[in-house]
Amino acid sequence: MPAPRAVKRPRPHKSDVTRHKILDASAKLFREQGFSATTLRQIASRAKIKAGSVYYYFDSKSQILDEVLKIGIKVVFEAVEKAVDALPETATGRTRLEAAVAAHLHTLLRYSDYTSANIRIFGQVPRTSQNRNRAIRRTYAEYWNGLLQYAKDRGEIGPDADLSLVRLFLLGSVNWSVEWYDPKKKSTEFLAKKFCNILFEGIGG
Amino acid sequence: MPAPRAVKRPRPHKSDVTRHKILDASAKLFREQGFSATTLRQIASRAKIKAGSVYYYFDSKSQILDEVLKIGIKVVFEAVEKAVDALPETATGRTRLEAAVAAHLHTLLRYSDYTSANIRIFGQVPRTSQNRNRAIRRTYAEYWNGLLQYAKDRGEIGPDADLSLVRLFLLGSVNWSVEWYDPKKKSTEFLAKKFCNILFEGIGG
Amino acid sequence: MPAPRAVKRPRPHKSDVTRHKILDASAKLFREQGFSATTLRQIASRAKIKAGSVYYYFDSKSQILDEVLKIGIKVVFEAVEKAVDALPETATGRTRLEAAVAAHLHTLLRYSDYTSANIRIFGQVPRTSQNRNRAIRRTYAEYWNGLLQYAKDRGEIGPDADLSLVRLFLLGSVNWSVEWYDPKKKSTEFLAKKFCNILFEGIGG
Amino acid sequence: MPAPRAVKRPRPHKSDVTRHKILDASAKLFREQGFSATTLRQIASRAKIKAGSVYYYFDSKSQILDEVLKIGIKVVFEAVEKAVDALPETATGRTRLEAAVAAHLHTLLRYSDYTSANIRIFGQVPRTSQNRNRAIRRTYAEYWNGLLQYAKDRGEIGPDADLSLVRLFLLGSVNWSVEWYDPKKKSTEFLAKKFCNILFEGIGG
DNA sequence: AATGAATGAGCGTTCATTCAT
DNA sequence: TATGAATGAACGCTCATTCAT
Numbered sequence: 001m002p003a004p005r006a007v008k009r010p011r012p013h014k015s016d017v018t019r020h021k022i023l024d025a026s027a028k029l030f031r032e033q034g035f036s037a038t039t040l041r042q043i044a045s046r047a048k049i050k051a052g053s054v055y056y057y058f059d060s061k062s063q064i065l066d067e068v069l070k071i072g073i074k075v076v077f078e079a080v081e082k083a084v085d086a087l088p089e090t091a092t093g094r095t096r097l098e099a100a101v102a103a104h105l106h107t108l109l110r111y112s113d114y115t116s117a118n119i120r121i122f123g124q125v126p127r128t129s130q131n132r133n134r135a136i137r138r139t140y141a142e143y144w145n146g147l148l149q150y151a152k153d154r155g156e157i158g159p160d161a162d163l164s165l166v167r168l169f170l171l172g173s174v175n176w177s178v179e180w181y182d183p184k185k186k187s188t189e190f191l192a193k194k195f196c197n198i199l200f201e202g203i204g205g
Numbered sequence: 206m207p208a209p210r211a212v213k214r215p216r217p218h219k220s221d222v223t224r225h226k227i228l229d230a231s232a233k234l235f236r237e238q239g240f241s242a243t244t245l246r247q248i249a250s251r252a253k254i255k256a257g258s259v260y261y262y263f264d265s266k267s268q269i270l271d272e273v274l275k276i277g278i279k280v281v282f283e284a285v286e287k288a289v290d291a292l293p294e295t296a297t298g299r300t301r302l303e304a305a306v307a308a309h310l311h312t313l314l315r316y317s318d319y320t321s322a323n324i325r326i327f328g329q330v331p332r333t334s335q336n337r338n339r340a341i342r343r344t345y346a347e348y349w350n351g352l353l354q355y356a357k358d359r360g361e362i363g364p365d366a367d368l369s370l371v372r373l374f375l376l377g378s379v380n381w382s383v384e385w386y387d388p389k390k391k392s393t394e395f396l397a398k399k400f401c402n403i404l405f406e407g408i409g410g
Numbered sequence: 411m412p413a414p415r416a417v418k419r420p421r422p423h424k425s426d427v428t429r430h431k432i433l434d435a436s437a438k439l440f441r442e443q444g445f446s447a448t449t450l451r452q453i454a455s456r457a458k459i460k461a462g463s464v465y466y467y468f469d470s471k472s473q474i475l476d477e478v479l480k481i482g483i484k485v486v487f488e489a490v491e492k493a494v495d496a497l498p499e500t501a502t503g504r505t506r507l508e509a510a511v512a513a514h515l516h517t518l519l520r521y522s523d524y525t526s527a528n529i530r531i532f533g534q535v536p537r538t539s540q541n542r543n544r545a546i547r548r549t550y551a552e553y554w555n556g557l558l559q560y561a562k563d564r565g566e567i568g569p570d571a572d573l574s575l576v577r578l579f580l581l582g583s584v585n586w587s588v589e590w591y592d593p594k595k596k597s598t599e600f601l602a603k604k605f606c607n608i609l610f611e612g613i614g615g
Numbered sequence: 616m617p618a619p620r621a622v623k624r625p626r627p628h629k630s631d632v633t634r635h636k637i638l639d640a641s642a643k644l645f646r647e648q649g650f651s652a653t654t655l656r657q658i659a660s661r662a663k664i665k666a667g668s669v670y671y672y673f674d675s676k677s678q679i680l681d682e683v684l685k686i687g688i689k690v691v692f693e694a695v696e697k698a699v700d701a702l703p704e705t706a707t708g709r710t711r712l713e714a715a716v717a718a719h720l721h722t723l724l725r726y727s728d729y730t731s732a733n734i735r736i737f738g739q740v741p742r743t744s745q746n747r748n749r750a751i752r753r754t755y756a757e758y759w760n761g762l763l764q765y766a767k768d769r770g771e772i773g774p775d776a777d778l779s780l781v782r783l784f785l786l787g788s789v790n791w792s793v794e795w796y797d798p799k800k801k802s803t804e805f806l807a808k809k810f811c812n813i814l815f816e817g818i819g820g
Numbered sequence: 821a822a823t824g825a826a827t828g829a830g831c832g833t834t835c836a837t838t839c840a841t
Numbered sequence: 842t843a844t845g846a847a848t849g850a851a852c853g854c855t856c857a858t859t860c861a862t
Binding site: 443444445446447530531532533534562565566567568569571572575576578579580581582583584585586587588589590604605608609610611612613614615 | 649737738791810819820
């Protein structure tokens with residue numbers, strides 16, 4: 001997850017600002033209503049411009065979608081990487097996983113409409129858009145596999161575990177939280193801890 | 206969750222058949238494309254009738270949605286209950302949970318477009334329709350809480366576990382499988398077993 | 411205006427009854443909403459049958475319209491003729507006119523939905539239906555011309571009066587009352603008297 | 616009834632022109648066929664735009680109706696007021712009434728599709744639209760009452776006359792002319808004169 | 821850089837009508 | 842005699858998109 005956008009364009013043009021407003025508005029609306037229930041006019045209205053102006057920045061509604069989907073993964077990927085990298089080299093595999101889960105959850109539930117939009121709508125979006133998002137998703141999945149492999153190599157995960165399945169199991173729980181999470185009740189850090197506890201120790205009495 | 210439809214109407218009218226075809230077509234399409242990307246004409250075409258005829262059976266597209274959502278929970282609820290009830294009285298809490306997970310997964314992934322449609326689209330559907338589906342969803346959630354409580358009471362689940370959170374964690378993983386499951390790779394029974402193993406024993410080495 | 415229906419069919423078949431119910435329902439609805447805003451299903455529902463059954467009695471919606479329009483004039487024509495014929499031979503032209511106005515008003519405002527429907531909707535109905543109603547309307551107009559001519563011949567109407575224009579003026583006022591008449595405020599007899607007073611004596615001080 | 620639109624917007628936008636074309640087309644079609652028999656596509660076609668474009672200017676078909684109905688009364692009101700105001704202060708009540716009738720008739724029969732549409736369709740239009748038109752209709756009726764009262768105060772109308780009834784009688788005749796008037800046969804001025812003669816002197820021999 | 825105006829395609833829905841039963 | 846089921850055409854309306862300004 002390299003190449004922060006800011007390197008390319010140190011001082012954002014006005015156009016960059018508007019472009020961002022369109023994307024922000026779209027992410028929020030896609031997340032709330034889904035892609036096809038969201039109209040260009042809703043997007044434009046939230047971005048405080050007129051519908052026609054959107055086409056100065058994007059060729060089509062599905063180009064906006066592609067960008068939103070891409071940013072959604074990019075943002076969560078960067079956050080997770082950053083959280084793991086911030087750990088001391090001596091950190092255990094489990095500590096790393098906990099940091100990753102916490103960062104993923106925080107991004108998904110508190111920070112980024114792009115990520116939550118991606119997680120929520122991916123399955124209902126036109127297949128062509130899904131396909132365009134698949135490469136980056138795969139890279140992100142590989143990163144998690146790496147995290148799990150690291151722990152397994154160090155004996156923190158039992159030798160019989162099917163890591164792909166574990167990843168699916170863990171990220172399933174985690175992503176599904178977008179459907180029920182209420183920020184007034186629990187913090188994302190608390191949740192991350194609990195999820196990792198269950199994952200590692202199980203609930204058996 | 207009893208009441209098999211067949212008892213009420215032993216010989217279905219022609220109209221019942223068409224009504225069912227409409228619902229089946231809708232469930233499949235909603236599941237694939239989401240609610241608002243699905244058109245009445247697509248539904249009609251899959252049901253092999255003309256678009257106008259749909260209105261002989263339903264007042265509106267969202268009435269179809271309501272019915273699809275309702276059936277989606279009803280069907281999985283009935284399947285899970287039936288699977289658990291089929292167990293001997295002596296079955297452990299964990300066995301019951303495993304049977305429940307297997308039945309839920311099978312219904313969701315192999316059997317019912319209604320259930321998978323519900324799980325997939327609920328979050329992107331108009332709030333009014335969500336609300337109309339909430340009562341039965343709550344009942345279903347209560348049933349799972351009961352299953353977990355049973356295991357906890359018998360000491361199969363540790364005394365500190367927050368059962369609501371466990372349910373969310375477990376059903377999250379399970380429901381999320383709708384996004385990645387490939388019937389050619391693993392059976393739902395295998396998956397159920399694995400999920401329960403992770404849940405109870407954890408992956409710790 | 412001869413041929414009372416009962417002569418042709420002394421004992422009405424059941425079908426005659428239903429046919430009548432359809433016509434009654436149509437007249438009422440056409441009068442209230444106009445022709446094209448009235449649906450076959452509304453008609454059927456008021457007649458307590460199903461929409462398809464209407465076609466056992468009529469070939470099309472506009473055939474119903476034709477019949478309603480025809481009956482509308484027939485009924486008021488018969489009522490007016492009867493009222494005039496009931497007068498003694500010695501009755502003056504003005505008395506005859508007053509009786510005619512009273513009968514027309516009563517039929518239009520209190521008695522027949524067919525007549526009020528005709529008066530209200532004629533101008534907005536397809537030209538073909540208008541044309542089919544024109545013959546009987548002309549006959550009715552001639553009858554009024556006769557009434558006026560009778561009065562003029564006897565010197566009750568000034569020799570310079572253009573009778574066609576007088577008829578238009580009088581029947582205009584009278585027919586327009588369908589737009590404002592409130593049965594709780596004035597009787598049709600009172601109105602007829604007033605109208606004739608204005609027509610004959612004017613309002614000049 | 617003053618307020619010439621032109622003062623507000625000296626140079627009409629292109630949009631104003633199209634808006635007007637839509638209203639003109641609607642008034643003409645409503646007048647000819649009634650409200651509900653008139654389709655958006657007919658309106659658009661007469662306005663030389665596409666059906667969808669109508670919605671750039673109006674929210675709904677019934678908003679067009681409301682505007683047409685309002686303009687219909689506004690226009691005839693303004694014309695009548697202007698005609699009466701053009702008379703010398705010394706003009707008699709009868710002269711004023713004659714001018715008013717002439718202006719009303721001319722607007723209704725020769726000048727404004729809005730006014731003739733209003734007069735013809737009001738009774739068959741949805742009640743909600745009727746109600747929205749009622750305020751301005753009432754104001755117009757009051758104006759006529761004022762005209763009649765003026766004549767009565769000066770002794771030109773007999774002291775026993777019920778002015779509301781007289782107004783209904785007169786305007787009934789006048790409005791009804793929309794159903795039979797043929798511009799090739801008589802001028803509206805001629806008709807106005809005749810109507811007032813009958814009204815004031817009656818036809819008595 | 822942004823918009824007002826317009827469009828074409830298609831949407832959910834209605835409705836007169838048909839017809840086997 | 843009447844209806845349940847279905848249809849085809851059209852309706853009011855929405856929407857992504859275009860483009861001159």
